[in-house]
Amino acid sequence: MGQKLVGILLNAAMHGGVPRLKTGQESLANYEEAAAAYGLTPCFLKLSDIDTQSGFSSVYMKTNSQGYRRHIIPTPEVIHNRAIYDQRSSGVERLLRQGIHVYNTCNRYGKDQIHGLLEQNRELQAVLPVTSAGISGLKEMMGSYTDLILKPCRGSVGNGVMRLTRSGGERWIWSYSLTGSKRSIRTPVNPGALPRALRARLSSVPYLVQERIPLAEINGRPFDLRVTVQRGWGGAWQVTGMFAKLAAPGGFVSNIARGGEALKASSALEKAFSGEEAARIRMSVLSLSLSIARELEQSLPGLADIGLDIGVTKHGHLFFIECNGRDQRYGFRKAGLSGVWKDSYRQPMGYARYLHEAAIRINSY
Template sequence: MSQDTVGILLNSSMYRGIPTRRTGQEWIAGYEEAAQEYGLSPVFLRLGGISPAGDRCIAYVYNGIEYVEQRLPLPAVIHNRALYPQLAAQKKLQSLNDRGFTIFNANNRYGKDYIHRLLWNTPHLRAYLPAAMPLNSESLRRMMSRHPDLILKPIRGSVGHGVMRLRYTPPSGWELTYASARGKQPWHTVRLQRGELPPWTRRMLRSTPYLVQERIPLAEFEQRPIDLRITVQRGSGGQWGVTGRFAKVAAAGSFVCNIAKGGEAQPAEELLAKALPAEIVPSALAHVENLALEISRHLGNRLPHLADLGLDIGLTASGRPYFIESNGRDQRYGFRKAGMSEAWKDSYRQPMAYARYLHEQTAWRRNSPKPAAE
């Protein structure tokens, strides 16, 4: 096989589904098409299939008819699409990078508190951030004294799981809204007694790290809040660029816009034209894209091998953007649900363009003349 292979690193469950094309939201054929465009041969692997020596791997390769497992040299460039929260797995990925392999997006699950702190410490970005703190009894009291509407979210959660809303509504006082475990209503709301969270919530927060964040008054469509997903990736020149964007509108009665929680994806221009004054939509979207690029460049300069992000950015009714959170493993399928098939394909194309760029950089370094010894 040619040396110009690119590895696509997947979790074990998704890896096992490759022969039957059961890979969830991951579009395996999209990698095949995009890799071919850039003269690359994709191989699909999992961390457990990499040899202890770290030089070979068991991987699925498409032979033109079906996917078959082969024992291959480990690709020099690997795009990580797996989540590895275990410390041992993270150390193995770091070891491979240290030995000269390039695994981009090797760490794709940074804590929300860590990302917030990186951005908050940058003065020109701070104005675009909601106030936020790691949640404990003291920080919660402080945030409740400053903001009447708060979001509580797991520091390492995704797709809206575990998100709660804490809101002050006069004259009844503070109330907590959380996902209902059963019943017809997806959300349940309780009033706080003496401003204290319910005992079950306090027990959960002791075991699961949470962030408490000021809730931005998002623009709404039919009384349903809206936010934007901006996919920002490194491409053929190694630079960050906006691959695409779409808007998410929450389900009726919900305060979260996540598609996995019933949110609906639509082209950003179409949805914002219904929610904002038409004359401010172009400038608001331009502001959002510039902000997304600034944030991605800033994070990319501080987080090693970062190359693929999905940023959630909210807009107020006046068109003011606010960064909500970043996703290191952008699910991408929102483009397809919004009917934006070209942007969906591009979200697979750009990582393969970046992989080709990394191969060229490696070849350039290998062939560059060595400085003469003194």
């Protein structure tokens, strides 16, 4: 075909929507524009359409007159993974063994795994919330803290996150949302006899129990910062941008999918802090985010495109909240940062071009 191809690996459901331009929050137009800027042609594929024996794959590619159509092509040498696969995915492993560059090889890591990796770095220990796990960990933490966040290790977009708050004496309040609902339910809890439903949740899947960070607020609504950190042309980590996630009124999670609101980070920080302090915090967040990415890459092969949630307390202290291996970039668009939204697609395509050029240099020796 003559083009330099970059594969965009999608989950089956999203991949099926490509010819109808129904890919949820993934922008096909942004991929096309970003890839073209680096002399690349994007092709969209799913794992089951990659034949590692023949070296060919069935992909969707855009034609000028007919939109996206199926093509059978040699499997792209460079693939950006935007699908959810386990670290031990046999399909991805087969591609890697064949010398295919799959970056963001895995993009679903357990919160406990990420916390454990960062905890090994002494300098980063200061930005990690005190953390325990399971029912025994919950009881221990309830003896030391008055406000706790409970997170499923494998949860995403705020699903399954709960809060336990001491409201006076031995009385606690358990706050949570029903599946598919953005409304928070509050239930009194006796720490000596935890509700069966709470125990069932903690027993069904691994949970982290963390001290709740007293986040800075805007009109009584807490917010944190989503920082997109990516490798681009040249291969080095860089911060593409950040935006603030403001919790819904009365809510305790800031996820946009749970009713949170996306704001420009500078605007949110300047509403919560003085101008000078807001600038200092922003620069500190940039530095911390790069340090986290560089630490994680030591243990997570293929890491190239992540979204970090960074909390800021009312006193301006920073805390790491979590790492998102498949960053949902649409928050930039919702925050009115359309240029940064497009940049969040452009950087990974720059990295794809960098991998192409690196392969050429290696093969030329």
